[in-house]
Amino acid sequence: MAASEFIVLGLGAMGSAAAFQLARRGREVLAIDQFSPPHTFGSSHGETRITRCAIGEAPYYSPLALRSHEIWRDIEAETGANLLTITGGLILSSPARTARLHVDDFFANTVAAARRYGIAHELLDTGQIRRQFPQFRVRDGEQGYFEPGAGFLRPEPCVAAQLQLAKRFGAEIRTNERVHRFEPLADSVLVHTSHDTIRTQRLILCAGPWLPQLIGPRYGALFRILRQVLFWFGVRDAGPYRPENCPVYIWELQGPDRAIYGFPAIDGPAGGIKIATQQYETTTTPDSVEREVSPSEISAMHRLIAPFFAGLTDHCIKAVTCLYTQTSDSGFVICPHPDSDRVIIASPCSGHGFKHSAAIGELLADVATGAAPRMDLSPFSLSRLL
Ligand SMILES: Cc1cc2nc3c(=O)[nH]c(=O)nc-3n(C[C@H](O)[C@H](O)[C@H](O)COP(=O)(O)OP(=O)(O)OC[C@H]3O[C@@H](n4cnc5c(N)ncnc54)[C@H](O)[C@@H]3O)c2cc1C
Structure with missing residues (x-):
């Protein structure tokens, strides 16, 4: 059976950032998407996304936006891509x-x-x-x-540049492969795709609007x-x-x-x-x-x-x-799955996630690798919505 230390499911804004951040730490990453990102079927397309640093949605978002601006500039320097226009x-x-x-x-x-x-x-x-x-x-x-x-x-180049860097740092990227379901076990998670079954230590769900289908009706109904x-x-x-x-x-x-x-x-x-x-x-x-x-x-x-x-x-x-x-409070969900801490849910949308996505990739890499997250994640719990 195929195996990878980390699997990132979904390679839009969040998954491309998470795959890049894990790969740059030298971790083994398999990144999977059902299409060939960047694409126009999810949430990360349409040529432009607003970014601002004083965030009116809640006070704890500003550090994410500020950190993301630093990362976007680093990625531009590493890839030559044009991502952020002030x-x-x-x-x-x-x-x-x-x-x-x-x-x-x-x-x-x-x-x-x-x-x-x-x-x-x-x-x-x-x-x-x-x-x-x-x-x-x-x-x-x-x-x-x-x-x-x-x-x-520019959302499409942001996704493409992070996937390019993830690959450069050794991530395996599989496109046009759909994850049908995942199975948490005591010592690993089995991920069943249209092509394969893969064992992983940590699965990061960055499925955007497909998330409810993957996490079942009880939690899916929260989105x-x-x-x-x-x-x-x-x-x-x-x-x-x-x-x-x-x-x-x-x-x-x-x-x-x-x-x-x-x-x-x-x-x-x-x-x-x-x-x-x-x-x-x-x-x-x-x-x-x-x-x-x-x-x-x-x-x-x-x-x-x-x-x-x-x-x-x-x-x-x-x-x-x-x-x-x-979500009901327009906030993000970034937390372990209630039934298995080997599965991490990342749903930072409610219409304002893109500007934070580069820093969310870092946070997801922290959570997945067991490093201390660089910010308090309690505002992003799923349980607040139950
Ligand atoms: C119209 C609109 C305007 C917005 N404007 C702004 C803005 O101005 N500023 C801002 O900061 N944010 C904005 N946002 C929010 C921001 O774009 C989103 O927060 C962000 O794009 C979400 O990215 P994501 O990676 O979670 O989802 P997505 O980009 O949808 O990525 C999910 C990926 O998962 C893949 N996937 C799903 N299920 C499976 C499966 N079973 N197997 C394999 N692959 C799978 C999909 O193919 C997809 O590539 C806007 C969003 C929209 C829709």
């Missing part, structure tokens, strides 16, 4: 907001995190936002948090899989939306019940600007999700956003679906 990041909100991003008090929490971790930032009133960022048609009373060190990551859509709309004049003029942004709107977020025009006028919102009503599965985006979804999105952007056209250049793996 554009600044703008968060817009107001007491009259009707939309909410991830948690209550996201804006106030962000400001508190910036102060706590000494992250450079500016607070802007409505007039300052209008003068500095006229592309955003802010309403009276809206306020801004501007973080100059925020920006965006909701949500279809999200990313839109690229045209702009009449790309100038104000060029990366040097336009930060990444998150906007808790007044009026609509959904927050929006987006990016500058990273591919010039022809590429348009990528904008998205989030839905929490309808669940799906990665195997049954509707991957096509309908014309009515496009026109509904245009109606939602058009009042808020100067020079936006109704031409949708493209639209892509992507999946959130959502």
Whole structure:
């Protein structure tokens, strides 16, 4: 029977980072994915992900984002890949907001995190936002948090670069091989795939939206899989939306019940600007999700956003679906499986995991190898959701 000290199941943002971090420590790693990552079926695609360091979701996330920025720069130096672009990041909100991003008090929490971790930032009133960022048609009373060190990551190159390094450090990478199930034993775990049965000392589950299927109904029910859509709309004049003029942004709107977020025009006028919102009503599965985006979804999105952007056209250049793996408190799960500490569950999604993924790879390598984790993992327990 084949054997490997560690198996990483799933090679999106989290699994590619974990495989790389284990391999660079000289450990024996077998990394398996059912597709050939980076691919467009899970959660780690769509050209860009916002990264920011003062994290409004909860105070314990900022060290992960700060550490990830260091790792992304190291990976860029090692591979020559272009992963992290700093554009600044703008968060817009107001007491009259009707939309909410991830948690209550996201804006106030962000400001508190910036102060706590000494992250450079500016607070802007409505007039300052209008003068500095006229592309955003802010309403009276809206306020801004501007973080100059925020920006965006390129998810597909991030995954590819970490897999390249994992391989360079000796990891075996198997693609187009599906794990059907795993069997924890007293001294090991058996992993049954479409091609093989493999014995391992530790299995790290980085299965993204496929996680519920792998961990069974009791624990799987703690995660909701949500279809999200990313839109690229045209702009009449790309100038104000060029990366040097336009930060990444998150906007808790007044009026609509959904927050929006987006990016500058990273591919010039022809590429348009990528904008998205989030839905929490309808669940799906990665195997049954509707991957096509309908014309009515496009026109509904245009109606939602058009009042808020100067020079936006109704031409949708493209639209892509992507999946959130959502917990009830929008937090991550990074912990041993309740039935076997040889199996580690890594589900850092709820729509905000990418920016932390490089550091989560380090944490997963710590947990898997029995090293002291470099941060307290108790906020990420599965048991808090039971
Ligand atoms: C629309 C959208 C926008 C987002 N925006 C941001 C953002 O701006 N900033 C931010 O920080 N985060 C953002 N996120 C969140 C971030 O992208 C996710 O946290 C992250 O990509 C999750 O990565 P993952 O590795 O857990 O999952 P995935 O990327 O889905 O990887 C899971 C992998 O496991 C494999 N797999 C699953 N089951 C099996 C099996 N049985 N056998 C073999 N292989 C298997 C899959 O093929 C897949 O490759 C966003 C997410 C989405 C969907």
